[in-house]
Amino acid sequence: MNDVVRKFNVLFLAVFFLFMLLLLRLTELMLVDGPLYARAAEHISDKRVSVSGSRGWIYDRNGLPLAKNETVFRLTFLDEGLSREDVVALAAKLEAILKTLPRDQNPVYNNRVDILRALDVGWRYVAKTGDEEKARAAIQRLREGTPFRPEEWELKEAPLSDPRYVPRTIPVDLPPEVVFRLEEEIGEYPGVRIETAARRVYVYGDLAPYVIGYTRPVRSTSSKERYDELLSLGYKPEDPIGEVGVEAAYESVLRGVPGTAIVRSNALTREQTLTVEREPAAADNVVLTIDARFQRTVETILAEEIGRINATIPDQKRDPVKEALAVVVDPWNGDVLAMAKAPGYDLNCWNNLDRPECYKEVERGFFNPLLDGKYPPGSTFKPLTVLFGLQKGLVGPNEKIMSTGTYRIGTTVKHDYKPGGHGPTDGLKAIQESVNTYMYEIGMRLYRRVGGVKPAIETVRRFAEPFGLGAPTGIDLPGEGTFLPGGGTEVGRIADMMIGQYDFYTPLEIAQYAATLANGGTRMRLHVVRSINEPVENSKGPGPVRYPIEGEVLNRVDVDPRWIAYVREGMRRVTQPGGTAAAAFAGAPVPVALKTGTAQRVQVTVPGTNRVRYKYDTLAIGFAPADRPEIAFAVIVPGVYSLSGNTAAPIARRIVDAYFGAEPPAPLEPVTKAADRDRAKE
Known part of the structure; x- marks a missing residue:
């Protein structure tokens, strides 16, 4: 019995000591390690996030703002671990x-299907119809105001676009009355905050869209690799990034310097505190070489002249001209003063792609013909042909070549535009009257000298490249193309080359060629940005110049200055009596050196008829004043059923008039004021 009692006591003592040890450990856990384990239980973690800096503004050369930022109110959402039912x-x-x-202010995020997609919490509404087209139609009906019917939709899991700790933004600009209402009721919207954001605004809408370019949110990046790369560089999904134009070329300048903040969150990713670690900084501003008022005037001239051409030229009413282009530069430093295409498009539409009218607008921005369009120069190439002939000793300055109206090359007969020809012709007359046969003769003399078509063409190309034809212009915009070589090696191809009917060039190349002739043979790099400027408080002007962008010499042509002067004189005569543009330039405010061009492009049947006709690209290049040029220019009108003398030349004349004050400038009105005026009329 005693042995049993002893064993029981030992067991009791052992249990007692074990209990005391457990009690002591529990006390330690509660009093000493309790806070530590509480934090561990909540999985408190610190996440470093980027804080966006203000994007730089874009100004014209006179300090007018062209692209700026406006503060707007938007909803952000940070997932607080809501259940599926709470999210719905x-x-x-x-x-x-x-x-x-109003639907014009919020055409998409006016229904719970799109809103849930924007919240990006791992659940999405999917239309129960299995047909993709019907599903798109169902979403569109919701956006147009059809009430949500739960029986037509089902919730499905969806992958997250970003980690849960990254705030989501609903990209809708909130008016003040909605902001006030939400602020009063914000507790009823878990995870939702009202925050300010910067919206990119293009002050004059469709002004210089092919120069300024546009931004898109990082989340719109089509490539996941590119998206991940941008996030690694500190961009946030809603941050703007330049897509094309100056916005893209100068992204590193225009992007605000990001700061950092520490977001502390618990196991449910509830944001507890946000502490700014490094303040963001405003970006530098960019000042363009473009003169906004002159740019708008050139755009207006192009649009008006397209209307005139389509209204007055036979068959153009059935098959209208669709566009016209012009580039105006300072030949001494490469400043691009105007770079225009009509029709253009409203840059602000890139922030409203869900609107059908905006999508149609921006379709015109998918391709930039000023940078990468390819056009045959036609007779605007002839000054170079004469220059080539003189420099290579193929013709003399006083030598006269008989123009009878036809020129035989083997079994092929080529023609002048003037029946019966131009008679005895020297280089000056050949440029003034645009004499094909003079150019053919230079080409055939070259062919006989070098012994073949291909070496002859390559010889001409090597001569043309230092003038800008066939070489990149160096423009500070992304996406520049260069010349498209012609095809075929028949003997007649060298003749085609000499009248600009073989190789194709971009409008910028053609403008640079005109500028090189204008300044006497120095090819300047073209550029659209004049300076990078420091930011100033409240965005009051461009700010002090941080560094200017000076004119840069790309090369000087190795040509006798006498021959350049000779060709410039021939171009001056084009606008004088007897010249191909004499009528268009009668009474011009300054002497103008010009060369017109008409390049045959395609043979078509005129719509609605059985008549077959050629369509032409018509051109004009030149500089003014002829003796001491301030501007050089290139004008291109594609798809015309007529000659350049009554299409491109009148446009060039109006551009010269506008620059020198003989034509009043077109109105330049910010889009907000224009919209207010239109609403007042309603």
């Missing part, structure tokens, strides 16, 4: 608020 309820409550906005 939140989307419905946000729908009730956002659908009160």
Whole structure:
């Protein structure tokens, strides 16, 4: 019995000591390690996030703002670990608020399907119809105001676009009355905040769209690799990034210097604190070489002249000209003063792609013909042909070549545009009257000298390249193309080359060629940015110049200055009596050196008829004043049923008039004022 009692006591003592040890450990856990384990239980973690800096503004050469930032209110959402039911309820409550906005202000995020997609919480509504086209139609009906019917939709899991700790933004600009209402009721919208954001605004809408370019949110990046790369560089999904034009070329300048903040969150990723670690900084501003008023005037001239051409030229009413282009540069430093295409498009539409009218607008921005369009120069190449002939000793300055109206090359007969020809012709007359046969003779003399078509063409190309034809212009814009070589090696091809009917060039190349002739043979790099400027408080002007962008010499042509002067005189005579542009330039405010061109492009049947006709690209290049040029220019009108004398030349004349004050400038009105005026008329 005693042995049993002893064993029981030993067991009791052992259990007692074990209990005391457990009690002591529990006390330690509660009193000493409790806070540590509480934090561990909540999985408190610190995440470093980027804080965007203000994007730089873009100004014209006179300090007019062209692209700026406006502060707007938007909804952001940070997932607080809401259940599926809570998320669905939140989307419905946000729908009730956002659908009160006018549809032109919120064409997409006015329904819970799109709102839930923007919240990006791992759940999405999917139309129950299995047909993709019907599903798109169902979403479109919701956007147009059809009520949400739960029986037509089902919730499905969806992958997250970004980590949960990254705030989501609903890209809708909120008016003040909605902001006030939400602020009063914000507790009813878990995870939702009202925050300020910067919206990129293009002050004059469709002014110089092919120069300025546009931004898109990083989230719109089509490539996941590119998207991940941008995030690694500190961009946030809603940050703007330049896509094309100056916005893209100078992205590193225009992008605000990002700061950093520490976001502390618990196991449910609830944001507890946000501490700014490094303040963001505003970006530098960019000042363009473009003169906004002159640019708008050139755009207006192009649009008006397209209308005139389509209204007055037979068959053009059935098959209208669709576009016209012009580039105007300072030949001494390469400043691009105007770079225009009509029609253009409204840059602000890139922020409103869900609107059908905006999508149609920006379709015109998918391709930049000023940078990468290819056009045959036609007779605007002839000054170079004469220059080539003189420099290579193929013709003399006083030598006269008989123009009878035809020129035989083997079994092929080529023609002048003037029946019966121009008679005895020297180089000056050949440029003034645009004499094909003179150019053919230079080409055939070259052919006989070098012994073949291919070496002859390559010889001409090597001569043309230092003038800008066939070489990159160096323009500070992304996406520049260069010449498209012609094809075929028949003997007649060298004759085609000499009248600009063989190789194709971009408008910028043709403008640079005109500028090189204008300044006497120095090829300047073309550029659209004049300076990078420091930011100033409240964006009051471009700010002090951080560094200017000076004119840069690319090369000087190795040509006798006498021959350049000779060709310039021939171009001056083009606008004088007897010249191909005499009528268009009668009474011009300054003497103008010019060369017109008409390049045969394609043979077509005129719509609605059985008549077959050629369509032409018509051109004009030149500089003014002829003796001491201030501007050089290139004008191109593609798809014309007529000669350049009554299409491109009148445009060039109006551009010269506008620059020298003989034609009043076109109105330059910010889009907001224009919209206010239009609403007042309604």
